[in-house]
Amino acid sequence: MRESDFVSGFARGLRVIEAFGETRPRLTIAETAKLTDLDRATVRRCLLTLADLGYADYDGKFFALTPKVLRLGHAYLSATPLPLVIQPYLDQLSEKAGQSASASVLDGTEVVYIARASQKRVMSINLSPGSRLPAYCASMGRVLLAALPEAEARNILDRSDLKANTPLTKTDPEVLMEEFRRVCAAGYAVIDQELELGLCSIAVPVENDRGRVVAAINIGAPAAHVPAAEMAGRYLPLLMETRKALRLVLQ
Amino acid sequence: MRESDFVSGFARGLRVIEAFGETRPRLTIAETAKLTDLDRATVRRCLLTLADLGYADYDGKFFALTPKVLRLGHAYLSATPLPLVIQPYLDQLSEKAGQSASASVLDGTEVVYIARASQKRVMSINLSPGSRLPAYCASMGRVLLAALPEAEARNILDRSDLKANTPLTKTDPEVLMEEFRRVCAAGYAVIDQELELGLCSIAVPVENDRGRVVAAINIGAPAAHVPAAEMAGRYLPLLMETRKALRLVLQ
DNA sequence: TGACATTTGTTCGTATATCGCACATCATCG
DNA sequence: CGATGATGTGCGATATACGAACAAATGTCA
Numbered sequence: 001m002r003e004s005d006f007v008s009g010f011a012r013g014l015r016v017i018e019a020f021g022e023t024r025p026r027l028t029i030a031e032t033a034k035l036t037d038l039d040r041a042t043v044r045r046c047l048l049t050l051a052d053l054g055y056a057d058y059d060g061k062f063f064a065l066t067p068k069v070l071r072l073g074h075a076y077l078s079a080t081p082l083p084l085v086i087q088p089y090l091d092q093l094s095e096k097a098g099q100s101a102s103a104s105v106l107d108g109t110e111v112v113y114i115a116r117a118s119q120k121r122v123m124s125i126n127l128s129p130g131s132r133l134p135a136y137c138a139s140m141g142r143v144l145l146a147a148l149p150e151a152e153a154r155n156i157l158d159r160s161d162l163k164a165n166t167p168l169t170k171t172d173p174e175v176l177m178e179e180f181r182r183v184c185a186a187g188y189a190v191i192d193q194e195l196e197l198g199l200c201s202i203a204v205p206v207e208n209d210r211g212r213v214v215a216a217i218n219i220g221a222p223a224a225h226v227p228a229a230e231m232a233g234r235y236l237p238l239l240m241e242t243r244k245a246l247r248l249v250l251q
Numbered sequence: 252m253r254e255s256d257f258v259s260g261f262a263r264g265l266r267v268i269e270a271f272g273e274t275r276p277r278l279t280i281a282e283t284a285k286l287t288d289l290d291r292a293t294v295r296r297c298l299l300t301l302a303d304l305g306y307a308d309y310d311g312k313f314f315a316l317t318p319k320v321l322r323l324g325h326a327y328l329s330a331t332p333l334p335l336v337i338q339p340y341l342d343q344l345s346e347k348a349g350q351s352a353s354a355s356v357l358d359g360t361e362v363v364y365i366a367r368a369s370q371k372r373v374m375s376i377n378l379s380p381g382s383r384l385p386a387y388c389a390s391m392g393r394v395l396l397a398a399l400p401e402a403e404a405r406n407i408l409d410r411s412d413l414k415a416n417t418p419l420t421k422t423d424p425e426v427l428m429e430e431f432r433r434v435c436a437a438g439y440a441v442i443d444q445e446l447e448l449g450l451c452s453i454a455v456p457v458e459n460d461r462g463r464v465v466a467a468i469n470i471g472a473p474a475a476h477v478p479a480a481e482m483a484g485r486y487l488p489l490l491m492e493t494r495k496a497l498r499l500v501l502q
Numbered sequence: 503t504g505a506c507a508t509t510t511g512t513t514c515g516t517a518t519a520t521c522g523c524a525c526a527t528c529a530t531c532g
Numbered sequence: 533c534g535a536t537g538a539t540g541t542g543c544g545a546t547a548t549a550c551g552a553a554c555a556a557a558t559g560t561c562a
Contacts, residue, residue, distance in 0.1 A: 005299045005512095007548075009520070010264030014304065014323065021326035030538055039522050044539080048256045053265065054359075061539095065327040067356050067363040072265065073324020074381040075272035076316040087377055105318050108305075112318040115379075118369070126338055128366075129379050130325040256540095258520075260548070281510050293549060295511075 012038055016046040017055075017069060026062040073130055082215060083114040083129065085249060086206075090117040090217065093242045097235055099221045102127065103206070105214070106144040109160040111135050114215065125199070125220060133195065136160050136176055137169050139203035140216035142189035146180040147205050147213040153180055169194040188236055192228035199223060202231040204239045208250040217242060263289055267297040268306075268320060277313040324381055333466060334365040334380065336500060337457075341368040341468065344493045348486055350472045353378065354457070356465070357395040360411040362386050365466065376450070376471060384446065387411050387427055388420050390454035391467035393440035397431040398456050398464040404431055420445040439487055443479035450474060453482040455490045459501040468493060 019035040020027060029047060033040040047063045050056035057064045077083050086103045094101040094117035104111040110132040118125075127133075135141025136157060145153045154177060162171040170176055183189040188204045195201075203218035219235045226234060270286040271278060280298060284291040298314045301307035308315045328334050337354045345352040345368035355362040361383040369376075378384075386392025387408060396404045405428060413422040421427055434440040439455045446452075454469035470486045477485060 005296050006303060007260045007264060007296050007300045009258050009260035009548080010297060010300050011304055012521095013258060013261030013264065014306070017323050017326055019326075020330040021322075022329055025330045025332060028538075040539080041523085041541090042521060045256050045258045045520080046261055049258045049261050052257060053262055055265070065330060067327060067358040067365070069327045070324040070358075070363055070381045071272075071383075072268050073321040074383070075268055075270075076318060076320045077379075077381060078273055079271040079276045079316055081276060084377070107318040107321075112321055114318070126335070128328075129381065130321045130328060132325070260520080263549090279510075280512095290550060291511075292513090292551085296548080 012036070012042060013046045013049065016043060016050070017065070017072075020065050026064045028062055032063070077114065077129060080114075082250070086215065086217070086246065087115045087117070089242050089246055090115050093117070093217070093219070093238060094119060097219050097238055099219050099226075099235070100125065101217065101219050102140070103215050103217045104138075104140045104144075105216075106135060106141070107132075109135055109156050111138050111141045111144060111216070134160060136162060136171075137165060137191065137194045139189045139191040139201040139218045139220075142179065142183050142191070143203045143205045143216045144213065146183040146189065150177065150180075153177065165195055166193050166197045168192055168197075188232065188239065190228055190231050193223055197223075200226060200228045200231055202235050202239065204236075204243050206243055206246050206250070209247060214250060217246075263287070263293060264297045264300065267294060267301070268316070268323075271316050277315045279313055283314070328365065328380060331365070333501070337466065337468070337497065338366045338368070340493050340497055341366050344368070344468070344470070344489060345370060348470050348489050350470050350477075350486070351376065352468065352470050353391070354466050354468045355389075355391045355395075356467075357386060357392070358383075360386055360407050362389050362392045362395060362467070385411060387413060387422075388416060388442065388445045390440045390442040390452040390469045390471075393430065393434050393442065394454045394456045394467045395464065397434035397440065401428065401431075404428065416446055417444050417448045419443055419448075439483065439490065441479055441482050444474055448474075451477060451479045451482055453486050453490065455487075455494050457494055457497050457501070460498060465501060468497075 015036045015038065016032060019032050029040055029044045032047065033043040036043060047056060051058040051063065055066060055068050057066055090101045090103055098119065100118040102113055102116040104113045113127055113129050113131045115129060116127060133141065135145055145156060157173045157176055164171050170179065188202060190202045192200055199220060200223045201218050201220040203216050205213045206215045206217055208214050217239060219239065221231065266287045266289065267283060270283050280291055280295045283298065284294040287294060298307060302309040302314065306317060306319050308317055341352045341354055349370065351369040353364055353367040355364045364378055364380050364382045367379060384392065386396055396407060408424045408427055415422050421430060439453060441453045443451055450471060451474045452469050452471040454467050456464045457466045457468055459465050468490060470490065472482065
């Protein structure tokens with residue numbers, strides 16, 4: 001691609017949108033400039049453009065995104081058949097298992113939830129389509145990374161912030177790579193409270209009819225209710241069944 | 252705002268993103284140009300920029316959005332405390348009612364779902380945060396429109412495509428305006444299969460501690476299970492209770 | 503099949519719009 | 533009041549959009 005085939009004004013604007021998020025509901029021009037590392041004048045023009053298009057509100061001091069920006073993300077969710085196709089299977093899976101079931105894809109070092117069927121319980125995880133988790137310590141992340149060529153998986157690990165969310169979190173790249181090989185061979189991954197204490201999950205990859213891994217599905221359960229050792233015995237058959245059904249419908 | 256405070260390259264790029272969606276997973280340059288009414292060369296630059304930034308994939312012929320664009324919409328969901336605060340209340344509400352509960356805000360002529368707690372049932376509605384419904388025929392839309400000054404509500408109706416989704420859908424602007432006045436006085440709205448046959452719902456507005464309407468919450472139920480006439484009797488107390496609790500925590 | 507018409511993708515020159523800097527202005531606070 | 537930090541603005545250098553022309557692919561019809 002030639003350099004002139006790049007619209008830097010557009011790229012700068014997208015960076016401005018991403019500056020919002022994670023407890024940053026309202027930003028001033030100067031704050032946004034610092035976060036994006038762009039010139040204040042540039043940021044100002046982008047923010048005023050967003051406001052003019054209705055993607056942001058402006059009270060003269062603070063800018064805040066409006067629900068209209070959801071259209072941008074929604075363009076992906078509604079344009080991609082994947083979430084729509086997977087949802088009913090997920091609903092069924094969740095009902096049969098009596099636990100929450102989710103589907104996700106890989107984006108860089110993170111898994112992104114594209115669909116979810118949650119069970120109403122006392123301990124409920126606050127996840128919904130669009131939510132992100134670090135791939136290295138999530139069950140779906142493990143199967144998605146395990147499906148990649150080793151070099152790619154290692155590259156993603158290198159770029160990941162491998163921190164111990166709990167005392168059980170595996171953070172050593174070598175240990176993780178070994179785990180990926182095990183997951184690849186077994187066809188599923190179990191996480192025992194590596195993301196959050198008290199939470200276990202089990203995931204399997206989902207392939208399309210050509211055998212390419214296009215997503216992962218998982219079942220999450222409270223460790224107090226289902227010990228990690230029992231996850232596979234209880235839920236693997238259900239997951240495998242769903243995986244097989246999806247393989248037939250995903251082109 | 253001066254004309255020079257508008258970054259048209261950015262605005263054009265956002266239009267390109269929105270061109271995807273609704274059964275348009277993959278677009279060529281020429282298709283996108285037609286949809287956005289932009290020059291092919293301009294569209295090409297925008298799409299290549301998206302691909303370069305990882306927001307889109309390009310196979311030499313078709314462009315497709317990647318999960319990364321969800322970050323843009325997610326910037327709103329995670330930056331706005333509203334969805335996060337409302338979710339646990341919604342979970343509780345859904346559990347007590349034994350039906351799906353949702354929260355939404357108004358965006359133009361549509362309501363946008365910002366949180367949802369769904370019950371696993373045979374007949375389950377496929378809605379999630381980011382989903383959109385026309386406001387005029389949705390229960391949450393009715394209470395949100397009813398909370399606006401009459402002139403504004405009428406303006407939105409004028410801009411709406413008032414079509415009869417079912418034989419029960421109200422499409423006459425005068426009838427709807429009258430309905431808004433009734434909803435405003437009663438403090439809740441009931442929809443009897445106006446959006447889809449077999450689906451009833453009831454909604455109430457949610458105010459912050461200063462009394463401003465910031466969202467709406469609703470409960471949806473199969474008409475076969477709960478006739479519209481029984482919705483208020485069964486669910487209004489629960490909704491009012493949730494509304495009252497939210498009013499205390501929303502600043 | 504082959505010739506023609508149509509559509510699509512790409513390149514290029516130039517008029518125009520945007521960027522980033524420097525400076526002006528304004529508000530806040532010790 | 534001066535210092536600090538924020539927003540608004542004018543201007544030259546630079547980057548981008550537009551339109552047209554070209555190249556390549558695709559479709560059409562005899």
